[in-house]
Amino acid sequence: MKKYRPFEATEHKLGTAERSVMEGGHVWTNVWCRLPSKLAELVRAGYLLKLIAGWSGWHPLTDRAARLGTPRGPGLYRVRAVGDTGLAYVGQTKSLSRRLNHLTVLYQDEIPYNDPHTAAPCLWVMRTVHGAEFEFSVVEVAGDVRDRMAAESVVVSEHRAEFGRSPTASFGRMPDGWVKSSGNNKRLAQAGRLVRGYPDSRKRRSGDHPSVLDSGRDPTAPDWAAMPWSRWSSNLITRPIAGQILGVYRVRRSGDHTLLYIGQGRVNARLTAHVLKGRRASRDHHAAFAGDLEASWVALPGCTPAQRMEVECDLIASHILRTKHAPELQFLG
Numbered sequence: 001m002k003k004y005r006p007f008e009a010t011e012h013k014l015g016t017a018e019r020s021v022m023e024g025g026h027v028w029t030n031v032w033c034r035l036p037s038k039l040a041e042l043v044r045a046g047y048l049l050k051l052i053a054g055w056s057g058w059h060p061l062t063d064r065a066a067r068l069g070t071p072r073g074p075g076l077y078r079v080r081a082v083g084d085t086g087l088a089y090v091g092q093t094k095s096l097s098r099r100l101n102h103l104t105v106l107y108q109d110e111i112p113y114n115d116p117h118t119a120a121p122c123l124w125v126m127r128t129v130h131g132a133e134f135e136f137s138v139v140e141v142a143g144d145v146r147d148r149m150a151a152e153s154v155v156v157s158e159h160r161a162e163f164g165r166s167p168t169a170s171f172g173r174m175p176d177g178w179v180k181s182s183g184n185n186k187r188l189a190q191a192g193r194l195v196r197g198y199p200d201s202r203k204r205r206s207g208d209h210p211s212v213l214d215s216g217r218d219p220t221a222p223d224w225a226a227m228p229w230s231r232w233s234s235n236l237i238t239r240p241i242a243g244q245i246l247g248v249y250r251v252r253r254s255g256d257h258t259l260l261y262i263g264q265g266r267v268n269a270r271l272t273a274h275v276l277k278g279r280r281a282s283r284d285h286h287a288a289f290a291g292d293l294e295a296s297w298v299a300l301p302g303c304t305p306a307q308r309m310e311v312e313c314d315l316i317a318s319h320i321l322r323t324k325h326a327p328e329l330q331f332l333g
Contacts, residue, residue: 054139061103061134070097075140076152079103079123079169081132087167088126088134089119090156092148096138106134111197113184121181121197122169129175149331150320157317160310161211171306171313176205209307212314215321219259220252220296225318232294244268248311249297251289251329259327260293262315264308267297289329 059066061079075096079089093099105112105120106127112120126132141148160166166173174180174197181197188194212225222229234254245267251260251274263270274289300308320326 056138058135058137061100061136062107067097067100067104067136070100070138071140072097073140074142074145074148075138076148076155077136077138078155079119079134079136079167081126082135086163086165087159088123088132089167089169090152090159091119092141092145092152094145096140100136100138103136111181113181113194113196115184118172119169121178122174125175125178125197126168146326146331150316150326153313153316153326154320157211157213157314160208160314161213164211165208166310171309173205173306174203177201177203179203206304206306209303209310212311212318213321214314214318217318217322218257219250219315219319219322220257224250225315227298229296229298232296234292234294245297245299246303246308247298247300248308248315249295250315250327251293251295254292254294258323258325259319260289261327261329262312262319264312267295267299271295 055078056070058080060082061067072095074092074094076090076092077096077100078087080087091099099117102116103120103123105117106124108124111124111128114121123132123134127134141151156167156170168175172180177199179198179200182188182193182195184194212227214225217224220232222231229250232252246265247267248262248264249267249271250262251271252258253260261274263274275293277289300311303311316326316330
């Protein structure tokens, strides 16, 4: 297997998209707030029309009235430092107003734990050490958590392609010189393992993996995302992959041109776990991992976990942009 050499991020221009939707016999038009170009193309193609009604304007995160006025229903939210065109975080939630209130822990004197919001420790450091102030924007998203996670993947991946980096606090990252706080739950407390983040000059934020977003190629193609995919392999347990491979992988039904699942990690162990879960599953979506399946993978030996998650996100977004839906078994838990 050839070593994967990432290519440079593709440049995209920001644009706006309009939609006209028939509701109750009336045609109404909504202007999107500077959605990245590929997402705008996706909207024009018809996908996500039912999901996203349009980003709100930007409001100070410290503005309690603005937070209280945020819809209580499900959607996506964006956070950025004031004066920065790039984003600090993108998230999805079943309650926008509640989730934004979770973020206000970053205004406490002590660095917050990783709960109730995973981005809070990073944003706290940005505020207290670098003087950042934050603003937010939201969009209501109909559908279930899978719809929200699919839309989130596209927004994050488009940001990576546009700015050459991920949102600052995404994928569990912290600024240089800081260790992230632990979670905050009963199990950790009982074990005496609650730890607030702290400065450590030896710690360095891992670099952002270049974008591999690819809406042009078939997701099952051997050169999808300009990456050197292995040949498709069946019988994932009876003929396991030789050696331990850290990287990304894709799973399909034999001969299909869309994917069942995209994942990252220790490829051998992950594929075996999927198949074993499919064999003993009582739920339909897990049982779908049984049957005539094939897998293909790319080794990423030099990548950190955050970088592998970035590549995984780009691949999921690429599948959505190309096929107008996420892989069938993605985001099922």
